[in-house]
Amino acid sequence: MEKVLHLKDHHDAFAEILHTLLGSKGSHDAVIQHKEEISSVGHRVVHGGEEFSEPAIVDDEMLQKLEKVSELAPLHNPANVNGIKIARKIFENSKHVVVFDNSFHKTLPEHVFMYPLPIEVYKKGKVRKYGFHGTSHNYVSKQCAQFLNVEPSTLKLITLHLGNGCSACAIKHGKSIDTSMGLTPLEGLMMGTRSGSIDPAAVFYLTNLSKSKHKEKCDSSALQRLESMLNKKSGFKGICGESDLRKVLSIMKSDTEQGKLAKLAFEMFCYRIKLVIGSYFVALNGVDAIIFTAGIGENAVR
Numbered sequence: 512m513e514k515v516l517h518l519k520d521h522h523d524a525f526a527e528i529l530h531t532l533l534g535s536k537g538s539h540d541a542v543i544q545h546k547e548e549i550s551s552v553g554h555r556v557v558h559g560g561e562e563f564s565e566p567a568i569v570d571d572e573m574l575q576k577l578e579k580v581s582e583l584a585p586l587h588n589p590a591n592v593n594g595i596k597i598a599r600k601i602f603e604n605s606k607h608v609v610v611f612d613n614s615f616h617k618t619l620p621e622h623v624f625m626y627p628l629p630i631e632v633y634k635k636g637k638v639r640k641y642g643f644h645g646t647s648h649n650y651v652s653k654q655c656a657q658f659l660n661v662e663p664s665t666l667k668l669i670t671l672h673l674g675n676g677c678s679a680c681a682i683k684h685g686k687s688i689d690t691s692m693g694l695t696p697l698e699g700l701m702m703g704t705r706s707g708s709i710d711p712a713a714v715f716y717l718t719n720l721s722k723s724k725h726k727e728k729c730d731s732s733a734l735q736r737l738e739s740m741l742n743k744k745s746g747f748k749g750i751c752g753e754s755d756l757r758k759v760l761s762i763m764k765s766d767t768e769q770g771k772l773a774k775l776a777f778e779m780f781c782y783r784i785k786l787v788i789g790s791y792f793v794a795l796n797g798v799d800a801i802i803f804t805a806g807i808g809e810n811a812v813r
Contacts, residue, residue, distance in 0.1 A: 521590075521597045529601060551606045552598055555646065556591040557696070558584035559611035561637055566614070569595060569607035577609070583637070584695060586742065615645030618686040626694075640698075642690035644672040648680040649687075651804045659800070667795040669788055674805035675703035675754060679784070681791040689794055691787055697741060700787065701780050703754035706745035714741075750776035756807050 518524045532549075534541030543549065554569070560580030567573055574592065581588035599607055616624075624640040625633065632638045648670045656663040663685035670680045677700040681689040691699030701707040714737060721733040740749075748754040751772040753762060762773040792798050803809065 521594045522601075525594075525598055525601045546602060547604050549602055549605050551608060552602050554591065554595050554598070554607065554609045555612060556595075556609050557587035557612045557643060558641065559609075559613055560641070563609075563611050564614050564617040566608055566610045569599065569609055573609070583641070587696075610646060612643045612645050613641040615649040616640075616642030616680075616687045616690050618688065619690070620688060623689050638694055640690070640693040642678070642680070642687065643692045643696045644676070644678045644680070644690075645687070647672045647804060648678075648682065648690070651802050652680075652682045652685070655800055655802050666799045667797060668800050668802060669791045669795070669798050670802045670804065671784065671788075671808055672805045673700075673784070673803060673808035673811075676705065677702045677707075677784075677805075677807075679787045679791065681794050683795055689791060701776075701783050702746045703756075704743050704746050704748045706741045706749070707783065709741075747776050747780070750779065756811055760811070 516527060518527060529546055532542045533544075533546070556577065558580055559567075559577070560583055562576050562580060574595065577588070577592055577595075581592060595607065595609070619640065619642065626639060628638065651670050651672075652666075652668050653663055655668060656666055659666070665684070666682070667684070668682040670682060672678050672680075676696060677691075678696070679691040679700060680687055693699065697705050697707070699707050717737055717740075718733045721736055746754065747756065747759055751759060751762065751769055753759050753773070756777075759773045759777060762770050763777060764770065788801065
């Protein structure tokens with residue numbers, strides 16, 4: 512059964528989930544009889560900063576710490592925190608557990624996670640590579656070991672999480688030793704709407720262009736537009752106007768200007784993936800398996 516709903520906020524969404532689980536009064540479609548049957552609620556949070564390296568039980572102190580690192584993922588963490596707060600009110604008798612998207616990458620060596628910036632930038636602002644999609648990379652690496660009937664600690668793997676968001680991970684003996692996303696999910700591979708890695712100086716250049724065009728006296732508006740462009744209007748969408756690879760592959764068949772741009776976008780995407788695979792092959796000193804997962808990784812066989 513499919514139901515289309517228009518929900519204005521997290522509260523409405525969680526309330527609808529509870530309503531669906533309880534079913535209609537007097538009907539037989541109930542999954543649970545009362546909400547106290549839900550013993551635990553799991554939350555996936557994108558960024559835990561350096562504070563959290565393992566899943567954590569939610570309490571007020573933990574939420575305060577989580578709010579402090581929200582500036583590291585301004586597009587994700589504030590919504591995550593808000594969702595947790597509302598869920599705790601609706602499912603007040605349940606245990607709430609947070610799993611962090613970057614925790615699998617806590618094993619990155621220092622020479623990998625550090626950026627070559629003044630050391631004070633790291634000491635004061637914790638600006639470094641964190642990496643994301645950790646729950647996915649961790650899971651598929653273990654599934655690969657199970658498929659090969661060996662222990663994860665014996666393998667050298669390259670995992671590629673390719674969807675609208677994309678990242679790669681080098682996994683040595685069950686531990687992440689490098690990954691393509693960085694301080695935020697914007698770094699690394701080209702994605703559906705994200706640019707991935709570009710020359711940092713391009714940001715300054717584009718900011719100055721925007722300020723000049725809009726005759727601005729401060730940087731805030733220009734930076735906001737640029738952040739939106741890099742996160743929401745770049746990648747596949749920026750090159751050919753479509754962020755869904757299924758549509759991109761279809762457009763590529765047409766002998767039109769958009770078809771040519773779609774082909775260019777696809778070639779750019781594949782090239783950057785090959786570069787990362789090659790660099791991780793060297794970092795791992797060989798590889799036992801390369802794993803593709805997520806919407807593109809699982810379904811786009813070419």
